[in-house]
Amino acid sequence: MTKPVVLLDPHPRQRERIFNAAQWERLTAMAEVVQSEHAPMDDGLIEAMLPEAVAIIGQTPLPAARVERAAKLRAVLNVEGNFYQNIDYHACLTRGIAVLSIAPAFAVPVAEMVLALALDLARGITAADGAVRAGTERYGLAGNQDAVLLSEARVGLIGYGNIGRALRRMLAGFAADIQVYDPWLPGGALRAEQVRPADLDTVLSTSRFIFILAGVTSDNQGFLGRAALERIAPGSIVVLGSRAGVVDFDAFTDLANAGHFRAATDVFPDEPIAAGDPVRQSRLLLSPHRAGGTPAAMEAIGEMVLDDLDLILRGLPPQRLQPARWETVLKMRSPPAQGGKLP
Numbered sequence: 001m002t003k004p005v006v007l008l009d010p011h012p013r014q015r016e017r018i019f020n021a022a023q024w025e026r027l028t029a030m031a032e033v034v035q036s037e038h039a040p041m042d043d044g045l046i047e048a049m050l051p052e053a054v055a056i057i058g059q060t061p062l063p064a065a066r067v068e069r070a071a072k073l074r075a076v077l078n079v080e081g082n083f084y085q086n087i088d089y090h091a092c093l094t095r096g097i098a099v100l101s102i103a104p105a106f107a108v109p110v111a112e113m114v115l116a117l118a119l120d121l122a123r124g125i126t127a128a129d130g131a132v133r134a135g136t137e138r139y140g141l142a143g144n145q146d147a148v149l150l151s152e153a154r155v156g157l158i159g160y161g162n163i164g165r166a167l168r169r170m171l172a173g174f175a176a177d178i179q180v181y182d183p184w185l186p187g188g189a190l191r192a193e194q195v196r197p198a199d200l201d202t203v204l205s206t207s208r209f210i211f212i213l214a215g216v217t218s219d220n221q222g223f224l225g226r227a228a229l230e231r232i233a234p235g236s237i238v239v240l241g242s243r244a245g246v247v248d249f250d251a252f253t254d255l256a257n258a259g260h261f262r263a264a265t266d267v268f269p270d271e272p273i274a275a276g277d278p279v280r281q282s283r284l285l286l287s288p289h290r291a292g293g294t295p296a297a298m299e300a301i302g303e304m305v306l307d308d309l310d311l312i313l314r315g316l317p318p319q320r321l322q323p324a325r326w327e328t329v330l331k332m333r334s335p336p337a338q339g340g341k342l343p
Helices: 020-031 043-052 064-069 088-096 103-123 125-134 141-142 162-174 189-192 202-208 227-230 248-258 297-313
Strands: 005-007 032-035 053-058 075-078 098-101 154-158 177-181 209-212 237-242 262-265
Touching: 043 053, 043 064, 053 141, 053 297, 064 088, 075 297, 088 098, 103 125, 103 162, 103 209, 103 237, 103 262, 103 297, 154 162, 154 202, 162 177, 162 209, 177 202, 202 227, 209 297, 237 248, 248 262
Parallel strands: 005 032, 005 053, 053 075, 075 098, 154 177, 154 209, 209 237, 237 262
Antiparallel strands: none
């Protein structure tokens, strides 16, 4: 029996980072793979293979005309993580073509990182290391004057998607009092997750720890402006772990520099960060957009893609990747990480 045709067009990711040897063997056993490894697939090859393709693994542009020619196409499996606006989602979803994202693969790694950054800020880990190296360390209580416990603290989550859910599970061990602002989720859905729904002002003004986890959409770009950030209670600990586009990043940096709150970020308005960018000299605890890109996440991508592709080829619904939804996918505005240069 002839194998189904799958187009592999993963750029800006690399095939060998998505699929290890065993995963590649599994993929080639289930499908005839037509691939482009280190550059976007040539338009001529796409056009030639599109009528036979059952699935596309990657971010291949799919305007309505291409979707119409892809008579056998059942799924597009995005392996970058963001829903690109280079697909006619209406055409795909009308046809019943599943458009899926690997975003869930990054949830646990990012949640662990933002938790680690918060603990660093709360207990002064990086600061104490620097003090010891400089010979200015303070011991015992004297070295903990600004220390804050996460245990039983009030924690605010802004955005409750894949990362927020993963972080909530981790915070359970700290017996934290978790409140959530997410305008896309009803209060009942949040209470079912054992968190308390709250408005944005309440989260900002009453949380000792705040995790900003909302992705960028057409509705919320820059919604955490200076006035909103000034509502954060003095001395709070704030971690930006989703996309810089949801905050006024200059105001965020200014308020951290002024000591209004302690803050960390894994994301920046422009990546890579320019050599002379003043953020490098700021009081922010900095991480260069590396929270999600772990070896474990890369391996999980391959497993999730293969699991869902296997289900799709057997006529069953996908279970592991995140599906594009009519109501929200066209609102997505999160840019690729690192200016499109990904492993």
